[in-house]
Amino acid sequence: MNYISTRDDKVKVSSCEAIAEGISADGGLFVPESIPEISLEEISALAEKTYAERAEYILGLFLTDFTEDELKACVKGAYSTGFSDEKIAPVVNLPGGRNILELFKGPTCAFKDMALQILPHLLTVAGRKAAPGTEIVILVATSGDTGKAALEGFRDVPGTKILVFYPSEGVSPMQKLQMCTQEGNNVAVCAIRGNFDDAQTGVKRIFTDKAIGEKLRLAGKAFSSANSINWGRLAPQIVYYFSAYCDLIGQGNIKPGDKVNIVVPTGNFGNILAAYYAGEMGLPVAKFICASNRNSVLTEFLTTGVYDRNREFYTTISPSMDILISSNLERLLYTLAGSEKVKEWMGLLAKEGRYEVDPETLGKIKEKFAAGCCDDEATKATIAKVFKEDGYLCDTHTAVAVTVYEEYRKSTGDLTPAIIASTASPFKFSASVLEAVTGEKSGLDEFEMVNELSRVTGKACPPQLAGLKEKAVRFDRCCEKAEMDAVVFEMLNI
Numbered sequence: 193m194n195y196i197s198t199r200d201d202k203v204k205v206s207s208c209e210a211i212a213e214g215i216s217a218d219g220g221l222f223v224p225e226s227i228p229e230i231s232l233e234e235i236s237a238l239a240e241k242t243y244a245e246r247a248e249y250i251l252g253l254f255l256t257d258f259t260e261d262e263l264k265a266c267v268k269g270a271y272s273t274g275f276s277d278e279k280i281a282p283v284v285n286l287p288g289g290r291n292i293l294e295l296f297k298g299p300t301c302a303f304k305d306m307a308l309q310i311l312p313h314l315l316t317v318a319g320r321k322a323a324p325g326t327e328i329v330i331l332v333a334t335s336g337d338t339g340k341a342a343l344e345g346f347r348d349v350p351g352t353k354i355l356v357f358y359p360s361e362g363v364s365p366m367q368k369l370q371m372c373t374q375e376g377n378n379v380a381v382c383a384i385r386g387n388f389d390d391a392q393t394g395v396k397r398i399f400t401d402k403a404i405g406e407k408l409r410l411a412g413k414a415f416s417s418a419n420s421i422n423w424g425r426l427a428p429q430i431v432y433y434f435s436a437y438c439d440l441i442g443q444g445n446i447k448p449g450d451k452v453n454i455v456v457p458t459g460n461f462g463n464i465l466a467a468y469y470a471g472e473m474g475l476p477v478a479k480f481i482c483a484s485n486r487n488s489v490l491t492e493f494l495t496t497g498v499y500d501r502n503r504e505f506y507t508t509i510s511p512s513m514d515i516l517i518s519s520n521l522e523r524l525l526y527t528l529a530g531s532e533k534v535k536e537w538m539g540l541l542a543k544e545g546r547y548e549v550d551p552e553t554l555g556k557i558k559e560k561f562a563a564g565c566c567d568d569e570a571t572k573a574t575i576a577k578v579f580k581e582d583g584y585l586c587d588t589h590t591a592v593a594v595t596v597y598e599e600y601r602k603s604t605g606d607l608t609p610a611i612i613a614s615t616a617s618p619f620k621f622s623a624s625v626l627e628a629v630t631g632e633k634s635g636l637d638e639f640e641m642v643n644e645l646s647r648v649t650g651k652a653c654p655p656q657l658a659g660l661k662e663k664a665v666r667f668d669r670c671c672e673k674a675e676m677d678a679v680v681f682e683m684l685n686i
């Protein structure tokens with residue numbers, strides 16, 4: 193299967209090239225030329241299989257220039273260790289047709305692990321085929337979660353190195369500790385004096401600097417990117433929606449062919465887009481429900497057809513969804529309206545920060561998508577309510593989805609069983625979750641809060657978070673923006 197650019201369908205590459213290159217030279221994103229279909233018989237057969245087997249099967253439909261053995265090895269490398277639940281992405285049933293798909297059982301306790309545990313393996317195979325003998329160097333600028341998940345994914349993966357820059361004043365104490373104590377022989381972490389934008393701008397500049405690129409090439413290395421527009425991150429996310437559906441069959445909650453709704457707490461639109469692709473492949477889905485926090489740009493877009501980023505940016509208690517430009521939306525627009533229109537709209541977005549889709553495209557969107565948003569108060573109220581009524585503790589991002597879903601059910605009367613994506617462990621956002629459960633701010637430090645949350649709720653903190661306090665700090669360097677090049681060279685010994 194070939195991949196084409198969302199902004200020019202004459203650009204055609206293999207799946208290895210799509211993954212190795214990350215983004216198309218015309219600024220577009222790579223999308224599969226056609227969507228492979230999966231029958232109900234195949235879904236029923238997958239219901240008898242393990243997560244790894246489901247992953248091999250579904251990825252095989254998209255990554256056609258990987259051999260079966262290569263895919264098997266990638267899947268094994270990703271999901272055979274590092275996940276605390278043997279089901280990898282277990283489904284927890286709550287009353288009212290709510291089925292929580294827990295995507296946070298990986299090493300960093302956030303859903304980014306689902307893709308970032310396998311991406312390094314896909315990338316090394318793709319790199320071996322697209323540019324044999326080259327060492328892949330991953331540079332990441334992070335505001336927190338992605339950096340840690342990428343470090344864990346790439347650690348000790350042969351043929352790769354990873355270097356993460358984070359803003360010295362822009363990550364939570366827990367996130368900082370997670371990164372600074374990172375283990376592995378091919379990893380490095382460096383703070384930079386500045387904010388996230390400074391880190392991001394610096395990384396982008398290094399990526400595109402011709403002289404630095406040449407220096408790497410001479411040393412047999414090349415930069416690559418692990419960010420969420422890489423097809424190698426999206427494809428693995430399709431798997432868990434099939435897996436959840438299979439588990440619902442196994443649990444006796446649905447029969448093969450029954451429709452489900454899928455609810456996703458959304459930021460960059462990657463996770464919900466993966467669900468949409470699953471639906472296009474044949475997973476029986478009625479509605480995709482896009483949940484946002486107070487940054488409601490997507491709610492507005494999916495209900496009115498107007499995308500307008502010229503609005504206030506809010507910092508919320510669900511920070512991984514604090515986003516005004518959802519890059520992966522471009523892939524949905526391509527599927528619905530084609531590359532000419534995408535090019536026009538993305539041009540407008542870059543120039544004016546706003547575009548409006550035509551009525552036909554909006555009609556197609558509304559057929560498949562519902563959307564809603566909620567603020568921090570409603571998010572906290574949901575955490576408290578779900579814990580009290582159902583004994584289930586959810587994190588702030590998941591709570592946004594649960595809130596929006598409740599509202600959806602009330603306003604539509606649609607009682608179709610729902611798969612609700614749960615994207616982080618509640619212990620990753622202890623301060624807000626503890627406040628929601630107890631009704632007051634605690635005044636404790638990060639680790640005391642983790643313990644207190646565990647005590648108050650009777651839930652165990654994942655050991656990889658609880659154990660951080662005892663781990664040795666390996667990376668304590670903080671550099672100026674201007675020193676970033678030197679840090680890169682130093683790490684790479686070039």
Ligand SMILES: *Cc1c(COP(=O)(O)O)cnc(C)c1O
Pocket residue numbers: 302303304337420457458459460461462463464512513589615616
């Ligand atoms: C990244 C992230 C999201 C948003 O996912 P997208 O694919 O960007 O829409 C939601 N919740 C958590 C915890 C995340 O880390």
